[in-house]
Amino acid sequence: MDNFDLNILSGFRLLDIIDIFLVAIIIYYIYSLIKGTIAVNILIGVGLFYGIYLVVKQMEMRLLTEIFGGFISVGSIALIVVFQQEIRRFLIHIGKNISLRRKKFLWSFLGTKKTSQVDHGEQLKPIIDACRSMSKSRTGALLVFARYFDEEYYQSSGEYIDAPVSKRLLESIFFKNSPLHDGAVVIVDFRIMTASSVLPISDSEDLPPQFGLRHRAAIGVTEVSEAIAVIISEETGEISLAKDGNINMNLSAEELDKILREEL
């Protein structure tokens, strides 16, 4: 027994500890990204399938090993297809953190705080005013503030506009009888790029049951991109803001203004 233990320890290197540590971080990252989504069930299914394969292989049940082995050999391609959204989210998450750190590093390198950050108060005013008035009149609206214009996401499904943002333009778009009122408006650098855009719907199981497609679409787009989404509920007039797959509900126009000033 002592020999056995010593053999294990003698082959153990510092690199193995780092290896295990890194794998643990990756597993934690993946878990926090898929937590509460349908992907967890798929992952449990895949794990179970692989477990059974290992057991039948160990027991030398040839036919079953052959069948399970066949599935597993094409499994990696199937996994990429099934987890397409999660893989995209994972890579965006990593990229986002790196770009944030790079910015911070640059600011500290230049020895300045972010004092030169522009205050977007003036440009935000028409948006906040429109949100306030649409909230009062219970006009359903969905506004996406994207960092850059991803044509694959927005333009393919919506109407290309590319006009400076204004209160009246936003109200006209979301007016109930307007042909463009369905879907989302996508705003980049305070220009309305598209209206009526169809967004990816979140499949999170943690969301409140009263959330319909508008709220799910707002959360969905922030799960797969760096965008911020503002929702005005048609039912309640409530203003909400989604970011990184999380939602901040029941905001006043002033609170919305404050958050958007910080975020944009």
Ligand SMILES: Nc1ncnc2c1ncn2[C@@H]1O[C@H](COP(=O)(O)OP(=O)(O)OP(=O)(O)O)[C@@H](O)[C@H]1O
């Ligand atoms: N994939 C999508 N992308 C963008 N907008 C969408 C999408 N799916 C639905 N919508 C918008 O959501 C509207 C339906 O909202 P629904 O009532 O289902 O949502 P809700 O979250 O309950 O919001 P509300 O509180 O306003 O009722 C549609 O008329 C459409 O404008």
